[in-house]
Amino acid sequence: MAFNHSDQQELFLPLVEGVHETPPWGAFMRNLVARTYARRAFLIITLANAMPTQEPTVIHVSAPRAVKEPPLDFRRLNALDLHPYGQLRPGRVYGIDEMLDFDNPARLAMQRGALAEMGIRYGRWLRVTAGGVADAWLLLVREREDFSSSAVSTLAAIGPHLAAGLRTLAALTELRLQAAMATAALGRLGAGQLAFDAGGRVMAADPQSERLLAFAPAPDPRGGRRLQTLPAAALALEKACTAIAEGRSESAVVLLDPARDLHLLLRKCDLALPEPRAMPAVIGTLRLDLREDERAGTLVLRDVHGLSEREAALAEKLSRGESIIEAGRALRLTDETARNYSKRIYAKTGTRGQGDLVRAILSGLTPLA
Known part of the structure; x- marks a missing residue:
């Protein structure tokens, strides 16, 4: 035909x-x-x-x-x-x-x-x-x-x-599906990412960044978008992107919104993208103070480290900055029981004290629960 x-x-x-x-x-x-x-x-x-x-x-x-x-x-x-x-x-x-x-x-x-x-x-x-x-x-x-x-x-x-x-x-x-999984994982961590060109124009932004930030069309004929922020932050972002793209800097941090204490970490793009491609010069990452649901985190700690329900609940609270006594009382444990639980938690997780426990929890699967 x-x-x-x-x-x-x-x-x-x-x-x-x-x-x-x-x-x-x-x-x-x-x-x-x-x-x-x-x-x-x-x-x-x-x-x-x-x-x-x-x-x-x-x-x-x-x-x-x-x-x-x-x-x-x-x-x-x-x-x-x-x-x-x-x-x-x-x-x-x-x-x-x-x-x-x-x-x-x-x-x-x-x-x-x-x-x-x-x-x-x-x-x-x-x-x-x-x-x-x-x-x-x-x-x-x-x-x-x-x-x-x-x-x-x-x-x-x-x-x-x-x-x-x-x-x-x-x-x-x-x-x-791959993008949705990655976006969901970043969202659980309170993280968002943006891709910038060497002039600080936004080439792409994930849903978290789209929700948190305001955007405006770039005021030049090359198109694209720019972050809509205070003039000082906009200038700092543009200069940082240019310096990183030209190899004069490895990374930079820009305060986007003082009211929300919202910072943007900038680093040179090292993504492996197939051809044809429009390679970003800089990747920006922002992060909110966000933790997983406490109950979900407790279940992950229980299953990963073989803790009891009460031990896992105590470990979850310790990872949020609470002291052993504060966390124990919130769980209706006596001070002595809470201390005994903490010793068993350290032994089962292979950690040496509360600081090491927090490190292990925050670098493990729990924040992604």
């Missing part, structure tokens, strides 16, 4: 750009429905490593003439025992008659009746698979007349491009 300019604009470009939509490929689906004169459609997407209980992503689309009709119910379609989706040959377009059970007249009648109730007289199924990382099933339906050969050819031609889009989507999903 030869592709024309309209195909590029209406189908293939939306496929490329659609991986960034939430949910993906809404514009592509709307254009495909218009191009094939379908009445309604849906796209089912499943990722290979999704949990068995996780429902697939389903994108419903209706033609303007059918916007008031209920969307296709893929659960009801599944319940009809049509040709199992997982057994469809990838890339081949199937018609409704190929999906029905002609060997069982009673089931066939049930299937036809249910499809008629859903307004499905004619349909085309396409299964697309992406190298074991994702699968998609595309269904287009009409009510009064069958699809044209041109519409079927268009659907068949879409298959390889949708498969490539699925592979990209699966890769992006993994990257988003």
Whole structure:
């Protein structure tokens, strides 16, 4: 099938750009429905490593003439025992008659009746698979007349491009998962990070930094953003980024907000990024005075060091700067019991006193609980 300019604009470009939509490929689906004169459609997407209980992503689309009709119910379609989706040959377009059970007249009648109730007289199924990382099933339906050969050819031609889009989507999903895990870990520590260029413009900021700081467009044609802060802090940030980028300084600390005692640690970027890339010159890190939930921290200390519940609770309080007596009384322990507990805690954790215990706790898993 030869592709024309309209195909590029209406189908293939939306496929490329659609991986960034939430949910993906809404514009592509709307254009495909218009191009094939379908009445309604849906796209089912499943990722290979999704949990068995996780429902697939389903994108419903209706033609303007059918916007008031209920969307296709893929659960009801599944319940009809049509040709199992997982057994469809990838890339081949199937018609409704190929999906029905002609060997069982009673089931066939049930299937036809249910499809008629859903307004499905004619349909085309396409299964697309992406190298074991994702699968998609595309269904287009009409009510009064069958699809044209041109519409079927268009659907068949879409298959390889949708498969490539699925592979990209699966890769992006993994990257988003990695980023979400890293962001969540930093958030538990009260930390946020920003990437700066040599002039102090913000190239990227994680969600924690976005919440804590204010940003403004950079006042020059090169674009980007700058931190919206006091003039002295803005000047100090710009000078520090330039010095670090030029190798005249290894690191710097800038006081961004005296009212919140909020400091920003700057250091030379040493990230390993693949090409093509826009390498930041400086990475900035800020941190709030934030600790984990006390109960969650207690459970981690118990499991990591083999402490009893009471010992772990006492150790958690000691790590927050409380004295043995203060922590013990908060836990309704006598002073003598608290001292005995502390000795057992030091022995089990391999630490030498409260200061060493605090170091071990704060450098371990507990702050990430």
